[in-house]
Amino acid sequence: MFSHRILAALASATFVFGTPLNTANNSSTICGSNPSPEWLAEAEKHFLANRVDLPSKADYRNVVIPVYFHVISRDRTLAGGNIADYQIYQQIEALNGGYQGTGLSWRLMDITRTVKPAWFEAVIDSVYTREEYEMKSQLRQGGPETLNIYTVGFSRSPTLLGFATYPYNYQFDRIRDGAVLRFTALPGGLYPYDRGVTGIHEAGHWVGLAHPFDGGCDGGDGVADTPAEAQPAFFCTPRDSCPGPRYPGTDPIYNFMDYTDDACREEFTPGQIARLRSQIATYRGYPQ
């Protein structure tokens, strides 16, 4: 759960074109969607004040989310980022598998391919670069209901696998809305992130889920049934980073919103499902 302590936390944010995604980046992160505590608190405040109520779980009308896939490459080779169509189909399958039981499914609308080394290399997570703005201005399709996924090289961020915007962001910056993935983190990519879980995780941010470890043991993701976690978990080793009776449960290493190996992550909790439905009802107009 979000702690009141983070409401009082102060940090400075710098950005070029729009709202910052990330002010707490470090070199070992694999996901660049790390908003500052005060941004998370602000977004949560807005969400709680504007939340759209949904019908009961049993009456939830399933939603189909259109997906546009934009492949950015250095050249026309696979090593240069020009991934195969079948990897994109498998990524969509992975999304549909991961979101089974949430009421969400994903439908591929189109694939675009752009050979542009500057975009491939200079799109990063921590700063809204001119290249990212140009790429998204030229390629983004649809409105708040449409997921645009871009694959790039992240050449300047060696460990980064992806980043995405939150639903709350759309009202301030509709161009930036979407998810950016490292091209090697798709199905058939580089072990251990080779089963499409990066796409599931980043789509999770796009539908309003945070990391269970955001803000540490006393922070959290605004979801009651994801146990507290002090920092991201890697590999797939069970642990309890927030021990003691105040923090029930062991770390959510099997959760899609942690950082463990793709083979390890396999679930969203009921609380996350309730939250993502409510987030996309509030900010993305679903169910339509």
Ligand SMILES: [Zn+2]
């Ligand atoms: Zn993330």
